[in-house]
Amino acid sequence: MGIIVSTILQGLLWGLMAIGVFLTFRVLDMPDMTAEGSFPLGAAVCVTLIRSGVHPLIAALVGGFSGMLAGAMTALLITKCGLPALLAGILTMTGLYSINLRILGRANLSLNGYQKMDNLLDSFHFPPYFNMLFIAVAIIGVIVILLALLFKTEAGQALIATGDNEQMARSMAINTDLMKIYMLMLSNGLIALAGAFIAQDSGYADISSGIGTIVIGLASVIIGEVIFGRVSLTYRFICVILGSIIYRFILMLVIRLGLNPNDLKLISAILLAICLALPQLRMKLKQLVFLKKEV
Amino acid sequence: MTAYQFEIQHIHQTFHKGTANEHHVLKGIDLKVKKGDFICLIGGNGSGKSTLLNAISGSFPIDEGKLLLKQKEIQSLKEYQRAKFIGRVFQDPNLGTSPRMTIAENLSIAQKRGAKRSFIKRATSSNAVKQFSKEVEMLELGLENRLNTEIGLLSGGQRQAITLLMSVLQKPELLLLDEHTAALDPKIAKFIMKKTNELITKQHLTAMMVTHNLQDALSYGNRLIMMQAGKIVLDLNQTEKEKMTVEELYQLFSQ
Numbered sequence: 001m002g003i004i005v006s007t008i009l010q011g012l013l014w015g016l017m018a019i020g021v022f023l024t025f026r027v028l029d030m031p032d033m034t035a036e037g038s039f040p041l042g043a044a045v046c047v048t049l050i051r052s053g054v055h056p057l058i059a060a061l062v063g064g065f066s067g068m069l070a071g072a073m074t075a076l077l078i079t080k081c082g083l084p085a086l087l088a089g090i091l092t093m094t095g096l097y098s099i100n101l102r103i104l105g106r107a108n109l110s111l112n113g114y115q116k117m118d119n120l121l122d123s124f125h126f127p128p129y130f131n132m133l134f135i136a137v138a139i140i141g142v143i144v145i146l147l148a149l150l151f152k153t154e155a156g157q158a159l160i161a162t163g164d165n166e167q168m169a170r171s172m173a174i175n176t177d178l179m180k181i182y183m184l185m186l187s188n189g190l191i192a193l194a195g196a197f198i199a200q201d202s203g204y205a206d207i208s209s210g211i212g213t214i215v216i217g218l219a220s221v222i223i224g225e226v227i228f229g230r231v232s233l234t235y236r237f238i239c240v241i242l243g244s245i246i247y248r249f250i251l252m253l254v255i256r257l258g259l260n261p262n263d264l265k266l267i268s269a270i271l272l273a274i275c276l277a278l279p280q281l282r283m284k285l286k287q288l289v290f291l292k293k294e295v
Numbered sequence: 296m297t298a299y300q301f302e303i304q305h306i307h308q309t310f311h312k313g314t315a316n317e318h319h320v321l322k323g324i325d326l327k328v329k330k331g332d333f334i335c336l337i338g339g340n341g342s343g344k345s346t347l348l349n350a351i352s353g354s355f356p357i358d359e360g361k362l363l364l365k366q367k368e369i370q371s372l373k374e375y376q377r378a379k380f381i382g383r384v385f386q387d388p389n390l391g392t393s394p395r396m397t398i399a400e401n402l403s404i405a406q407k408r409g410a411k412r413s414f415i416k417r418a419t420s421s422n423a424v425k426q427f428s429k430e431v432e433m434l435e436l437g438l439e440n441r442l443n444t445e446i447g448l449l450s451g452g453q454r455q456a457i458t459l460l461m462s463v464l465q466k467p468e469l470l471l472l473d474e475h476t477a478a479l480d481p482k483i484a485k486f487i488m489k490k491t492n493e494l495i496t497k498q499h500l501t502a503m504m505v506t507h508n509l510q511d512a513l514s515y516g517n518r519l520i521m522m523q524a525g526k527i528v529l530d531l532n533q534t535e536k537e538k539m540t541v542e543e544l545y546q547l548f549s550q
Binding site: 150152153154155156157158160161164165167168169170171172173174175176 | 352374375376378379383385389390391392393394395396400403404405407408409412413414415416417418419461
């Protein structure tokens with residue numbers, strides 16, 4: 001029971017990060033590597049603030065805000081300096097490594113003995129993991145609702161149009177550069193917020209925790225797409241979270257099967273590569289069957 | 296002094312300057328456009344007609360010259376800023392619409408062209424959808440019943456019809472049509488051309504249309520301009536245009 005609740009909780013928290021990745025990779029159609037730096041940035045800022053006595057919720061929010069700044073940095077490199085999106089993200093991510101080290105002061109900083117978000121519900125005496133689960137459901141629920149509403153507004157539609165057809169957006173007087181800045185800030189803000197929540201949940205911030213965030217995020221997005229198919233944007237957000245939870249269950253099973261946790265990143269990468277290659281492989285298979293029939 | 300709706304003053308444009316591929320595409324274009332003018336622009340491939348249209352809409356900053364829209368200089372404005380006053384329809388039907396958004400959502404984007412886009416107000420309110428339904432009905436394609444269909448699922452012709460509607464939903468000071476029927480089958484091309492003419496006449500729009508169809512160039516509009524090697528070589532008014540036949544025009548065209 002405990003392991004299932006904790007897996008769902010992990011899925012929810014990482015799902016928030018995956019939504020951030022979804023916003024850039026899918027909605028904006030831009031591969032943004034900043035995530036690998038903004039995720040540990042949120043964690044580092046949050047943990048450092050908690051250790052200096054800041055309320056855990058405020059610390060998490062400030063962590064999220066720091067991610068927005070990181071996103072803005074990448075966006076400025078892309079829109080004002082004309083860098084390719086991939087390179088701009090890698091530059092910010094690399095720079096953030098040093099910044100994160102500066103904030104943490106060392107590679108790993110623990111929250112042992114400090115007040116964390118889940119301690120806020122201690123007086124209710126829920127079973128283990130449930131404190132954080134309730135908090136996560138509430139916060140992520142609110143965020144998903146706000147996102148769904150945002151993308152239905154006039155400005156939200158302009159954000160979608162920028163990712164869908166930039167030429168059309170510009171010819172409709174949409175400032176596409178500004179839209180990209182907004183989207184990268186929103187995306188990295190959510191990713192850093194997730195980093196802050198996950199740091200509080202695991203009880204520490206680690207300089208290398210950002211490695212693989214893109215793969216985890218994309219895997220959640222793709223699993224959601226493969227299982228739930230083509231749905232409207234509002235449901236896509238929920239599918240990404242569900243995809244993230246399923247991904248956590250797959251990882252749990254893999255560990256249960258006795259595989260070395262050190263191999264997890266490799267397994268994740270292979271899993272994602274298979275998922276991404278699936279449509280192409282299916283086509284090849286069809287051609288193969290077709291050719292055989294011809295002969 | 297007559298106030299012109301739109302003026303082009305001595306535009307020059309060279310691509311790949313200082314390289315072996317240097318190409319002087321526009322060689323001093325001057326043009327005065329009156330309000331309500333519907334200009335057909337013809338010319339061979341590489342004559343610079345599309346470049347001229349792109350220079351007006353701001354796809355690239357021009358090397359030299361001025362663009363005056365209602366006496367205001369627009370040549371230093373960015374593409375999205377000029378789009379507040381300029382409506383466009385492209386040759387490629389995929390360029391003018393957002394494929395993953397529905398017909399209604401695309402129209403709502405167009406309805407807000409040049410206006411402030413709110414972070415609070417819902418884009419496709421029921422009132423707006425009612426209005427879109429009426430506008431789309433005018434296209435006579437039955438699309439008014441498919442307002443919630445994603446544009447990506449429509450045919451090229453249907454998409455181009457929606458793009459045309461989107462370009463005039465907010466009345467533009469200048470409408471630019473870049474071979475907007477060239478990628479369509481003859482039947483739908485004729486239909487889109489007819490609708491274009493209807494919209495321009497009904498709303499008294501000022502328009503410039505690039506076309507390779509000499510018959511269209513003679514049948515539509517009140518002025519005909521021919522470009523060759525980056526220059527305007529022929530400028531016919533309504534009466535001169537009416538006297539011209541396709542054969543005569545073809546003779547001039549092939550010179």
